[in-house]
Amino acid sequence: MTKVCKFGGTSMADANAIRQVKSIIQADESRRYVVVSAPGKRFKNDIKVTDTLYRCYDEVVSTGSCKNSFAIIRERFIEIVKDLGLSLDIESVLDKTEEQINKAKSADFSASRGEYLSAIVVSAFLGYEFVDASEIIRFDSHGKLNVDYTDDKVSSKFENLERAVIPGFYGKNFQGDIMTFSRGGSDITGSIIAHGVKADLYENWTDVSGFLVCDPRIVENPKVINQITYKEVRELSYMGASVLHAEAIAPVMRKKIPINIKNTFKPEDRGTMIVPNDQYKADSIITGIAGKKDFTVLLIEKSMMNSEVGFIRRVLSVVEHYGVCVEHLPSGIDTLSVVIDSHQLQEGVLTDMVNEIRENVKPDFIHVIENISLIATVGHGMARRAGTAATLFNALAKANINIKMIDQGSSELNIIIGVANTDYEKCINTIYNAFN
Numbered sequence: 001m002t003k004v005c006k007f008g009g010t011s012m013a014d015a016n017a018i019r020q021v022k023s024i025i026q027a028d029e030s031r032r033y034v035v036v037s038a039p040g041k042r043f044k045n046d047i048k049v050t051d052t053l054y055r056c057y058d059e060v061v062s063t064g065s066c067k068n069s070f071a072i073i074r075e076r077f078i079e080i081v082k083d084l085g086l087s088l089d090i091e092s093v094l095d096k097t098e099e100q101i102n103k104a105k106s107a108d109f110s111a112s113r114g115e116y117l118s119a120i121v122v123s124a125f126l127g128y129e130f131v132d133a134s135e136i137i138r139f140d141s142h143g144k145l146n147v148d149y150t151d152d153k154v155s156s157k158f159e160n161l162e163r164a165v166i167p168g169f170y171g172k173n174f175q176g177d178i179m180t181f182s183r184g185g186s187d188i189t190g191s192i193i194a195h196g197v198k199a200d201l202y203e204n205w206t207d208v209s210g211f212l213v214c215d216p217r218i219v220e221n222p223k224v225i226n227q228i229t230y231k232e233v234r235e236l237s238y239m240g241a242s243v244l245h246a247e248a249i250a251p252v253m254r255k256k257i258p259i260n261i262k263n264t265f266k267p268e269d270r271g272t273m274i275v276p277n278d279q280y281k282a283d284s285i286i287t288g289i290a291g292k293k294d295f296t297v298l299l300i301e302k303s304m305m306n307s308e309v310g311f312i313r314r315v316l317s318v319v320e321h322y323g324v325c326v327e328h329l330p331s332g333i334d335t336l337s338v339v340i341d342s343h344q345l346q347e348g349v350l351t352d353m354v355n356e357i358r359e360n361v362k363p364d365f366i367h368v369i370e371n372i373s374l375i376a377t378v379g380h381g382m383a384r385r386a387g388t389a390a391t392l393f394n395a396l397a398k399a400n401i402n403i404k405m406i407d408q409g410s411s412e413l414n415i416i417i418g419v420a421n422t423d424y425e426k427c428i429n430t431i432y433n434a435f436n
């Protein structure tokens with residue numbers, strides 16, 4: 001049995017948290033490969049090491065040296081090493097790192113050093129070998145992960161290595177320079193390692209006991225999701241649930257390796273299991289509810305639209321021409337709704353785009369609806385089960401919430417509705433209560 005464990009920023013925040021990490025790893029000998037983040041926040045207004053490292057880069061660009069900002073990094077790691085009682089010569093490592101940041105003049109290089117230093121400390125504390133992510137993770141000339149190269153490297157590196165600590169968040173680009181994933185990317189590193197070593201389980205240790213059915217800032221004390229499929233996580237993450245980096249699913253999915261989201265500070269909690277469809281046993285009709293505010297809907301109506309060849313393509317080519325992404329495209333016989341994230345619409349773009357659509361497809365009318373929230377009710381259990389939509393829509397009708405758009409994909413994995421931004425919180429509460 002092999003488990004890959006990734007520990008997030010709060011699990012690395014100070015010596016106490018790192019001691020807790022050690023006890024978790026030692027409690028199960030199959031926890032062989034450990035991926036770590038940079039130290040995160042210790043308290044509410046604390047600053048994450050990664051954020052300070054981006055400041056180091058800014059300081060290098062403006063003054064030629066990261067001296068002032070790096071002093072904060074230095075102090076933080078010296079304190080951790082001292083509190084852990086390690087004999088590691090961290091001062092020398094820090095001196096070298098500071099020098100390299102000054103020389104590299106690269107935001108990615110600078111930001112990556114938080115994970116690098118974390119992994120050096122944790123490997124010394126656990127007595128596990130340190131394996132630099134730059135040796136095994138490679139990006140291509142488009143900045144995308146070079147999957148084949150990376151897979152080969154990871155599997156050959158760990159074939160004869162029983163245990164190791166690996167820094168998350170970065171690899172090397174095709175030119176040999178350090179490059180990071182997007183923020184929160186250590187989750188992706190963990191997934192890549194789990195895939196490469198053919199792990200039985202990828203444990204993602206964080207500071208919450210798994211995915212919640214919905215945002216606790218909106219619904220009081222929502223339930224934890226016990227089990228969820230890869231696809232459902234993708235739907236929920238797209239809509240704003242942020243427990244796991246959205247790109248962390250793909251690598252483990254290829255080998256159907258489950259992910260267990262666990263809480264470092266409550267290791268006894270079961271957490272959430274993310275599994276492939278064929279391992280999923282539905283225990284509730286809906287799995288989760290997530291949403292995002294601020295969409296714009298272009299409601300286009302034209303009678304006999306359905307028999308006009310190329311209608312949708314012509315509408316979309318105008319949208320594409322403005323470099324705008326379409327989020328959803330629900331359609332009826334004579335209507336088409338183009339749903340766009342409002343943040344994409346720079347001043348003036350909306351009016352120009354609508355005028356061009358008018359010219360191109362001569363619709364009966366175009367109605368622009370702004371300040372729309374999209375709310376997705378996600379659940380494998382909904383498929384082929386009569387009455388789910390009725391429960392949802394009845395509850396919303398009773399709560400007097402006007403639904404402005406409905407989109408149910410044919411996968412029946414979710415129902416997305418559009419409501420006014422002002423109804424957003426009420427709508428999520430109503431759906432949660434209808435199913436719980």
Ligand code: ASP
Binds near residue numbers: 009048114183
């Ligand atoms: N340290 C990086 C960040 O703060 C990456 C990570 O923690 O996953 O985004």
